Amino acid sequence: MDQSDLPQNHWQLSERARKLTSSAIREILKVTERPEVISFAGGLPAPVTFPAERMREASDRILRDNPAAALQYSATEGYLPLREWVAKRHSVNGATIRPSQVLITTGSQQALDLLGKVLIDPASPVLVETPTYLGALQSFSMYEPRYVQVPTDEQGLIPAGLTPALTAGARLLYAQPNFQNPTGRRLPIERRRALAEFAKKSAFPVIEDDPYGALDYAGDPLPTILSMAPDHVVHLGSFSKVLAPGLRVGYIVAPEELHFKLVQAKQATDLHTPSFTQRIVHEVVKDGFLDTHVPTIRALYRDQCEAMLAALARCMPEGVTWNRPEGGMFIWVALPAGIDSMKLLEAAVAQNVAFVPGAPFFANEGQGNTLRLSFVTVPPAKIDEGVARLAALIRERI
Amino acid sequence: MDQSDLPQNHWQLSERARKLTSSAIREILKVTERPEVISFAGGLPAPVTFPAERMREASDRILRDNPAAALQYSATEGYLPLREWVAKRHSVNGATIRPSQVLITTGSQQALDLLGKVLIDPASPVLVETPTYLGALQSFSMYEPRYVQVPTDEQGLIPAGLTPALTAGARLLYAQPNFQNPTGRRLPIERRRALAEFAKKSAFPVIEDDPYGALDYAGDPLPTILSMAPDHVVHLGSFSKVLAPGLRVGYIVAPEELHFKLVQAKQATDLHTPSFTQRIVHEVVKDGFLDTHVPTIRALYRDQCEAMLAALARCMPEGVTWNRPEGGMFIWVALPAGIDSMKLLEAAVAQNVAFVPGAPFFANEGQGNTLRLSFVTVPPAKIDEGVARLAALIRERI
Numbered sequence: 001m002d003q004s005d006l007p008q009n010h011w012q013l014s015e016r017a018r019k020l021t022s023s024a025i026r027e028i029l030k031v032t033e034r035p036e037v038i039s040f041a042g043g044l045p046a047p048v049t050f051p052a053e054r055m056r057e058a059s060d061r062i063l064r065d066n067p068a069a070a071l072q073y074s075a076t077e078g079y080l081p082l083r084e085w086v087a088k089r090h091s092v093n094g095a096t097i098r099p100s101q102v103l104i105t106t107g108s109q110q111a112l113d114l115l116g117k118v119l120i121d122p123a124s125p126v127l128v129e130t131p132t133y134l135g136a137l138q139s140f141s142m143y144e145p146r147y148v149q150v151p152t153d154e155q156g157l158i159p160a161g162l163t164p165a166l167t168a169g170a171r172l173l174y175a176q177p178n179f180q181n182p183t184g185r186r187l188p189i190e191r192r193r194a195l196a197e198f199a200k201k202s203a204f205p206v207i208e209d210d211p212y213g214a215l216d217y218a219g220d221p222l223p224t225i226l227s228m229a230p231d232h233v234v235h236l237g238s239f240s241k242v243l244a245p246g247l248r249v250g251y252i253v254a255p256e257e258l259h260f261k262l263v264q265a266k267q268a269t270d271l272h273t274p275s276f277t278q279r280i281v282h283e284v285v286k287d288g289f290l291d292t293h294v295p296t297i298r299a300l301y302r303d304q305c306e307a308m309l310a311a312l313a314r315c316m317p318e319g320v321t322w323n324r325p326e327g328g329m330f331i332w333v334a335l336p337a338g339i340d341s342m343k344l345l346e347a348a349v350a351q352n353v354a355f356v357p358g359a360p361f362f363a364n365e366g367q368g369n370t371l372r373l374s375f376v377t378v379p380p381a382k383i384d385e386g387v388a389r390l391a392a393l394i395r396e397r398i
Numbered sequence: 399m400d401q402s403d404l405p406q407n408h409w410q411l412s413e414r415a416r417k418l419t420s421s422a423i424r425e426i427l428k429v430t431e432r433p434e435v436i437s438f439a440g441g442l443p444a445p446v447t448f449p450a451e452r453m454r455e456a457s458d459r460i461l462r463d464n465p466a467a468a469l470q471y472s473a474t475e476g477y478l479p480l481r482e483w484v485a486k487r488h489s490v491n492g493a494t495i496r497p498s499q500v501l502i503t504t505g506s507q508q509a510l511d512l513l514g515k516v517l518i519d520p521a522s523p524v525l526v527e528t529p530t531y532l533g534a535l536q537s538f539s540m541y542e543p544r545y546v547q548v549p550t551d552e553q554g555l556i557p558a559g560l561t562p563a564l565t566a567g568a569r570l571l572y573a574q575p576n577f578q579n580p581t582g583r584r585l586p587i588e589r590r591r592a593l594a595e596f597a598k599k600s601a602f603p604v605i606e607d608d609p610y611g612a613l614d615y616a617g618d619p620l621p622t623i624l625s626m627a628p629d630h631v632v633h634l635g636s637f638s639k640v641l642a643p644g645l646r647v648g649y650i651v652a653p654e655e656l657h658f659k660l661v662q663a664k665q666a667t668d669l670h671t672p673s674f675t676q677r678i679v680h681e682v683v684k685d686g687f688l689d690t691h692v693p694t695i696r697a698l699y700r701d702q703c704e705a706m707l708a709a710l711a712r713c714m715p716e717g718v719t720w721n722r723p724e725g726g727m728f729i730w731v732a733l734p735a736g737i738d739s740m741k742l743l744e745a746a747v748a749q750n751v752a753f754v755p756g757a758p759f760f761a762n763e764g765q766g767n768t769l770r771l772s773f774v775t776v777p778p779a780k781i782d783e784g785v786a787r788l789a790a791l792i793r794e795r796i
Contacts, residue, residue, distance in 0.1 A: 017516040020662045052465030059457040067450030071642035106504050110668040118415040138666040244469035246673035264418045268536040270508040275644035277672050
């Protein structure tokens with residue numbers, strides 16, 4: 001049905017809704033659902049990593065042993081045993097996290113929405129990395145902030161760039177220190193320490209969004225900023241990348257004073273995350289399953305990352321650069337200046353290969369010659385083929 | 399831990415978050431979790447109505463046959479077969495609802511949040527019934543509207559009260575025509591027709607929130623306002639009262655022009671409702687299960703409603719009045735003027751019986767002598783005992 005055939009009610013929308021425009025990228029990427037398309041666009045975890053059989057057993061046990069609790073309304077804060085598990089998981093490196101700091105969310109995306117609700121007024125400054133996670137921009141934008149880009153380099157956010165002039169009046173600083181989406185960058189330990197010290201003195205919270213932390217290929221994670229300043233940092237975690245995203249279970253660890261406001265905001269937002277999915281996650285993880293499961297995901301993604309790095313090295317013309325991630329799901333590519341990755345995407349999709357252009361990941365001014373490649377959904381043979389096609393298209397444009 | 403022991407970060411909160419105060423009622427009602435308390439407070443469906451065994455079979459089938467799809471990220475709009483089922487369910491009384499009008503939400507509460515996001519700016523007028531659903535006030539308040547109370551009588555909202563003076567500049571009209579929470583009132587057919595006509599000419603949407611529609615004791619539902627004006631009404635539905643609330647699956651039916659904005663807002667809010675829970679709901683309902691299941695819930699609630707009505711008639715002193723619901727989960731009680739139901743609640747909780755005071759259900763000026771009784775969670779013998787205790791306390795105050 002054509003939009004023009006629809007009855008036009010001419011209802012007045014909110015200011016924030018009027019700013020929402022249809023994403024050109026989203027429209028182009030719709031075709032990537034066709035099976036013949038080699039898509040490096042989506043951040044979809046490889047389905048072979050989903051512990052489906054374990055979840056089936058867990059679901060069965062829960063609905064057999066305690067259906068009334070799993071199917072009834074439950075506390076907004078989340079399922080207490082899962083909150084306790086999260087608190088314990090983060091009580092490392094000398095830090096103590098209390099279950100009263102943990103709020104279970106309907107995926108990590110909801111954590112971003114709740115933080116926006118509780119911290120952002122129209123036009124208030126919000127500090128983000130350059131570039132930053134597109135989904136965070138989407139969530140925060142609902143609360144109409146003014147974005148301020150924090151300087152970064154190939155190691156990520158530069159703490160020395162957080163000058164009083166840049167940060168004045170800010171409501172929050174948002175960062176992904178581990179294998180950032182979209183750049184794949186990991187923040188070094190010294191910068192983490194500097195950010196933790198900054199958080200302790202700051203008039204606004206440092207938000208450490210960490211969906212990819214467990215996916216470090218060497219199995220040697222850097223300490224979280226949360227562990228360095230447990231009462232001054234807000235940490236977002238997710239089970240989407242280590243179990244399965246379709247359950248939509250994530251969490252926020254926050255100081256109690258903010259936690260309490262987040263709980264109230266969540267109550268108004270969806271009452272609580274499904275009791276059943278929370279219990280499935282707890283049932284699966286409670287006995288140490290992740291300790292054996294996560295290394296298998298790491299190994300898979302490391303191999304696929306290597307395959308893509310090798311294909312890039314083999315195929316890409318001079319002038320194209322990229323990073324070598326130590327974990328996560330993404331490689332960040334810079335094309336020679338003047339090549340617009342948005343236009344490249346149109347040509348690529350015509351050749352049945354897809355990626356996400358870099359520009360939308362920049363809050364304000366972006367770099368139109370960048371793009372994000374995901375290597376986790378497509379098997380190595382297809383990675384080779386897709387990168388070769390992409391390289392040919394870039395070569396044509398140089 | 400005492401709030402004063404916490405590190406005070408003095409982070410600046412948003413205007414909306416600063417307005418959130420701890421609810422006195424919520425604090426009092428916390429004690430109702432004690433097993434010795436007879437609670438008429440919660441709107442918790444009776445767990446005996448949860449089709450746990452069917453859900454167990456459905457979960458098992460889904461995770462055996464199609465785990466990758468059930469556990470992966472999925473479309474923001476929701477699981478297409480479930481959207482088709484909803485569209486078909488509402489294509490009655492000559493109306494045609496298209497799947498493209500249906501958005502699956504993380505419970506009906508999320509529908510309220512999304513409507514607030516997309517329709518409400520600070521200080522914009524929002525029309526609500528007198529009284530209205532507390533949860534809707536909580537959701538909408540996040541977007542800082544100015545509430546305008548629409549006049550009601552014992553049959554519900556009075557359409558003739560929707561004068562140009564009252565409705566000028568409004569962004570939405572919110573109503574629960576079926577067995578309203580908190581009053582249990584059902585809107586008569588003529589008023590539904592009047593509201594449908596109003597919706598067709600209105601500059602803002604009429605929101606028909608309908609979580610209790612299936613629970614009419616006579617099994618003879620009145621047509622929805624949606625069916626009378628399918629391109630001009632926004633209808634909210636839920637599986638919480640007919641299957642189980644812990645799955646958090648609800649939906650919005652809206653004209654495509656609004657649907658599209660709601661989808662964008664939902665993407666920013668939680669990406670999508672869990673793929674797994676949506677598939678469980680579809681698997682359970684797809685072959686007509688509700689046609690046999692819902693009558694059993696109706697019969698149970700009708701009996702418990704009768705038990706409570708009988709107990710009220712037997713125990714309550716003169717001057718106390720209440721309605722006789724034709725469906726749903728609630729009875730609305732008015733005490734003699736001058737008896738404050740908030741103070742009564744404190745005394746009642748000390749006697750191990752609980753209810754929800756009426757005042758918070760009024761957007762602006764409320765009636766402090768009203769209260770809401772839920773009869774669905776407590777079995778008949780306990781209903782008798784709880785009502786008797788409550789009546790004794792009221793008698794003392796007359």
